[in-house]
Amino acid sequence: MQVNDTSRHAMPGADAVSDSVAPDEIARFSALADRWWDPSGPMRPLHAMNGLRLDWTRRHLPAPLGAGGRRARVLDVGCGAGLASEGLARMGYDVLGLDASEAAIAAARRHLDAHPLPPDGGMLAYRAGSAEALLAEGARFDAITALEVIEHVTDPAAFLRLLAGMVAPGGRIVVSTLNRTWRSLATAKIGAEYVLRLLPAGTHEWRKFITPAELGTFAGQAGLRVSDTAGMVPGIGGWRESRDLSVNYIACLAAP
Numbered sequence: 001m002q003v004n005d006t007s008r009h010a011m012p013g014a015d016a017v018s019d020s021v022a023p024d025e026i027a028r029f030s031a032l033a034d035r036w037w038d039p040s041g042p043m044r045p046l047h048a049m050n051g052l053r054l055d056w057t058r059r060h061l062p063a064p065l066g067a068g069g070r071r072a073r074v075l076d077v078g079c080g081a082g083l084a085s086e087g088l089a090r091m092g093y094d095v096l097g098l099d100a101s102e103a104a105i106a107a108a109r110r111h112l113d114a115h116p117l118p119p120d121g122g123m124l125a126y127r128a129g130s131a132e133a134l135l136a137e138g139a140r141f142d143a144i145t146a147l148e149v150i151e152h153v154t155d156p157a158a159f160l161r162l163l164a165g166m167v168a169p170g171g172r173i174v175v176s177t178l179n180r181t182w183r184s185l186a187t188a189k190i191g192a193e194y195v196l197r198l199l200p201a202g203t204h205e206w207r208k209f210i211t212p213a214e215l216g217t218f219a220g221q222a223g224l225r226v227s228d229t230a231g232m233v234p235g236i237g238g239w240r241e242s243r244d245l246s247v248n249y250i251a252c253l254a255a256p
């Protein structure tokens with residue numbers, strides 16, 4: 001289905017509509033936007049894993065400052081209220097945070113206003129809208145991050161093709177997501193949403209989780225190569241990197 005999303009972008013308060021955007025998913029995130037930055041609020045798991053995700057991402061992205069002092073440009077797609085976008089900008093990247101939720105982007109902007117970046121660091125801009133619109137404008141980035149996003153889009157294979165169209169030759173795309181296993185059903189879905197109540201019920205649809213093999217297939221179809229993968233597991237003292245990919249994992253996709 002082709003939906004013209006440019007008119008929706010212009011409407012304050014309207015979430016983006018496009019082929020990759022599932023409106024029910026975006027509405028769920030918009031409803032949580034005001035509490036996004038509360039580390040013990042509904043986004044608690046994202047806060048808890050953010051340090052690990054950023055550290056792993058930093059090791060797999062080009063350096064923030066390239067030859068001649070040019071800053072590497074990073075698109076953080078599905079940035080929500082900017083947990084990772086801000087971290088990447090503080091590392092020195094020139095970051096564009098993009099999200100289909102107007103409310104999440106408004107929360108991101110409010111947080112950035114209250115916590116400005118150091119003047120000698122990276123740059124950070126936010127935009128509410130779809131990846132399709134950005135691609136249509138011919139935008140290109142040295143690297144793209146899509147952290148905990150691909151399990152919320154309508155068609156993950158098409159979403160990766162979109163991202164592949166926006167990454168520069170030789171660039172990197174870092175994706176973190178949830179594996180579709182019985183273990184993730186028990187822990188990330190039933191445990192997190194209904195037993196421990198770490199997340200609002202209905203945050204995830206288990207059938208939309210993506211196995212590493214599926215991610216590899218979708219990446220290949222998009223002309224990308226999986227260059228590294230790691231599991232992310234919660235533990236005492238915080239999340240840590242692991243070889244266990246059975247629930248949360250992160251992957252680096254390399255563009256030719």
Ligand SMILES: C[S@@+](CC[C@H](N)C(=O)[O-])C[C@H]1O[C@@H](n2cnc3c(N)ncnc32)[C@H](O)[C@@H]1O
Nearest residue numbers: 020021029078079080083099100101147148152
């Ligand atoms: C689980 S949140 C992750 C937010 C952020 N990446 C993080 O990890 O802190 C998923 C986000 O993806 C956004 N999203 C889902 N589908 C999208 C799409 N097709 N284009 C842009 N944003 C999308 C949602 O609005 C939501 O903010």
